[in-house]
Amino acid sequence: MTDTNAEIPKPPILPDASAAGHAQAFRILAPKAALWFEPGNGQLIVSFDNLATVDEPYPRPPWLLARLQAEGYAVLGVQTFAKDWYRNPDAAPLIQTLAATGFFKAFDQVVFIGASMGAFAAINLATLVPGASVIAFSPQSTMSTRIALFERRFGWAVRKSDWTTPAFLDARDAVPDVAQIVLLYDGRVAEDLAHARRLTAPNVQLLRIDHCTHEAIRVILKCGALPPLLAGVMQTGRAGPAFWQAMRTRRTVRKWARAMMEAVVADARPARIHATATALLRQDDYLFAQTALRDLKGP
Numbered sequence: 001m002t003d004t005n006a007e008i009p010k011p012p013i014l015p016d017a018s019a020a021g022h023a024q025a026f027r028i029l030a031p032k033a034a035l036w037f038e039p040g041n042g043q044l045i046v047s048f049d050n051l052a053t054v055d056e057p058y059p060r061p062p063w064l065l066a067r068l069q070a071e072g073y074a075v076l077g078v079q080t081f082a083k084d085w086y087r088n089p090d091a092a093p094l095i096q097t098l099a100a101t102g103f104f105k106a107f108d109q110v111v112f113i114g115a116s117m118g119a120f121a122a123i124n125l126a127t128l129v130p131g132a133s134v135i136a137f138s139p140q141s142t143m144s145t146r147i148a149l150f151e152r153r154f155g156w157a158v159r160k161s162d163w164t165t166p167a168f169l170d171a172r173d174a175v176p177d178v179a180q181i182v183l184l185y186d187g188r189v190a191e192d193l194a195h196a197r198r199l200t201a202p203n204v205q206l207l208r209i210d211h212c213t214h215e216a217i218r219v220i221l222k223c224g225a226l227p228p229l230l231a232g233v234m235q236t237g238r239a240g241p242a243f244w245q246a247m248r249t250r251r252t253v254r255k256w257a258r259a260m261m262e263a264v265v266a267d268a269r270p271a272r273i274h275a276t277a278t279a280l281l282r283q284d285d286y287l288f289a290q291t292a293l294r295d296l297k298g299p
Helices: 065-070 091-100 117-128 157-161 171-176 190-198 216-222 224-234 241-252 254-267 270-283 289-297
Strands: 024-027 033-038 042-048 076-082 109-115 133-137 180-185 206-207
Touching: 033 091, 042 117, 065 076, 065 109, 076 091, 076 117, 091 117, 109 117, 117 133, 117 171, 133 216, 133 224, 157 270, 180 190, 180 216, 180 224, 216 224, 216 241, 216 270, 216 289, 224 241, 241 254, 254 270, 254 289
Parallel strands: 042 076, 042 109, 109 133, 133 180, 180 206
Antiparallel strands: 024 033, 033 076
16 A cells, blocks of 8 residues: 655654744654654645555655645654554654644644554544544554454564554544544455444444455545545545545446456356456456456356
């Protein structure tokens, strides 16, 4: 779930948050995490790394920076140096220290955003900025196997990270303290569905977008649906009709089409397999659709 950014000048590193302002880009470094700020309009997006972006060496721009700047937003990247779900001693204190300076109060709206690991962190750490909203793509509610008994993914990274320290252990506990959460997930991914159910609350808008896989953000980006999603959340705290209008083009996204075809094949109804594969082949020369038709005919 990486995002392509053009070469971006590296902002100066500040000694501490007291020197942070809103007009100039800056970075603040700690041993386990960092902040990277780029100025924009009066609306701030706080973006979080995910498991894929952590593979890119630091210094790397904040997740989605180029796309967010194109919409005029100010961006604060919260960046971790390990696949630790931000359960390190530096990420939360960096935000807390910046909040203590009044930094976030200068913005009309603050939206925390992340995918998977980053979405877990966005929900939890948004509680440090009163009034902030969250957009969470395919979030985990926790990776503690004592709490989420259904979750067995990302085994190596989970074993290497801390799932015993109580603070920010379970995003479910954070939900009541967040103004509004828009949670997007593929309900056909069993673990993502289970996490979404754990995070259900009156202030959570659940958006089920099947066949987008755990990497739903990739399909959303391909559809051009991120700008209307952000605009809707900024205006009303919720995704609106413009988001769903943009998502209608998901049928033309290869990732979505492949997942759709796989689901239909798994359902094992020949007529539906034939109809779906034929429809997809009218759209593009998909090998997976050709394979589904060939397998229908048998040896």
